[in-house]
Amino acid sequence: MSNVEAEPAEVTCTSTPGDVEVLEPREVPLGGPRAMSVRRTLPQKQRSLIGAWCFCDHYGPDDVKMDVAPHPHTGLQTVSWLFTGEIEHRDSHGVHAFVRPGELNLMTGGRGICHSEVSTTSSSVLHGVQLWLALPDAHRDAPRDFQHYAPPTVVLDGAALRVFLGSLAGSTSPVTTFTPLLGAEIVLPAGATIKLDVAPEFEHGVLLDTGDVIVGETALAPGALGYLGTGRTTLTLSTQDGARVVLLGGEPFGEEIVMWWNFVGRTHDDIAACRDEWQAETDRFGRVDGYDGARLPAPPLPGGRLRPRGNPA
Template identity: 85%
Template sequence: MSNVEVEPAEVTCTSTPGNVEILEPRDVPLGGPRAMSVRRTLPQKQRSFIGAWCFCDHYGPDDHKMDVAPHPHTGLQTVSWLFTGEIEHRDSHGVHAYVRPGELNLMTGGRGICHSEVSTTRSTTLHGVQLWLALPDASRDAPRDFQHYSPPAVHQGNATIKVFLGELAGEKSPVRTFTPLLGAEIVLEPNATVTLDIKTDFEHGVLLDTGDVKIDETALTPGQLGYIGTGRSTLTLSTTAGARVVVLGGTPFGEEIVMWWNFVGRTHDEIAAYRDEWQAETDRFGRVEGYPGNRLPAPPLPGGRLRPRGNPV
């Protein structure tokens, strides 16, 4: 998904281990006043990363149609995970695929890619999460790539778990990533409690989609993201009414990035150069075939230079 804010904020991020904290979502309208609204928990001033996860939009259930024209990405991977609906994906790597509930679509932007996203006529309601992964400096110019995976549902107690990235509950995803990561959907039955073994060198985030959930004794409301720092070996989730959560994790990223619009780079000048190349339609991003419309133009850069903004110590 594109970040189609009219005036996207610039973000320079650092990753530092922190204590357990609640990240509140902020409502962001995408594509104008009549377009879909999302609840964004990453990035924000309170925290910019969870592992390499640097962007988290949670949307729906929404009856708005999605029609995002071809737009660019650099230095990141996009992770699409739906609960309801269907989205048609086309990209400049030549991939034509569909995003469906319970199926992972992971696209590598690397040096540069562009893609379009359109909800299909079979889709009446959209509900899901759109996530970005920052690529480490050594791999951020990786070639374009696309991976699709349908994880099996595994059961632990009264919890149903789908591991789309990394490893959890004895299930391991075959999807390749550039840093150690975890991504999983967990559905808890009413009055369920589950304790999961987690990696002590990972930090984790628990996004509550629907229902009610507690992380140990800390309650979340829908849309909130509960952050847990490194050093823990277990994660306990409990619910009264039932819940669906998305668990994100990874080793602390340990690098600074500059993120503006749909670009991830390291400096203001890099971001400005990416924007110029997109506007000039260079080969860095390629072309999307089959989309019946024009490319999405880049918004103007801010008046000043993009400045660092990271996690508080």
């Protein structure tokens, strides 16, 4: 998915473990043909990464038509996860696929890829999350790739889990990532409490989609992301009326990155070079076949050099 903000902010991020905190979402209007808004919890001023997770947009349920023209990505993997709806995906790796509820689509941008996203005529309501993973420096020029996985449902104390990345509750995803990670959808019935065994070297984030949930002793409002630092071996979730959450986790990233528009780099010059090549239509990003329309132009860079902004120490 593209970040189609007219004036995207630049972000330079570091990843450090921290205390439990609640990251409140901010409404971000996305203009252009998609004409919808999202609730963004990553990145933000006080915390930019959870493991390698560097971008989290939560949207819907909205009765909208998505039509995002071909746009570029570098230095990251995109993770698409839907609760409702269907989106048609085409990319310059030659992949033509569909994003459907309960099925993971993971695209590797690496040195450069471009793709389009169009909601299908079979659904008008879209509801889901769009996530990005920063690639470590040793792999940030990885070749283009696309992986699809429909995880089985695992039942734990009445809760239904779908583990789309990493391992949890005896379920392991075969999808390849470049740092140790966890991603799962968890649906809790009314009155449920579950205790999850988690890796102590991971930091975690719990995004509440619908319902009510208490993470440990902290209640989250819908759309909020509860952050938990490293050192925990268990994570407890409880609900009164039922809930659906997305659990994210990973080892602290340990590298600085610069995010701007749809690019992840290490310096201002990295980002400027990516923008120049996209505007010049070089071979770096390839082309999307089968999309009827023009590519999405890059917005202008901000007036000054892109500056660092990262997690608290």
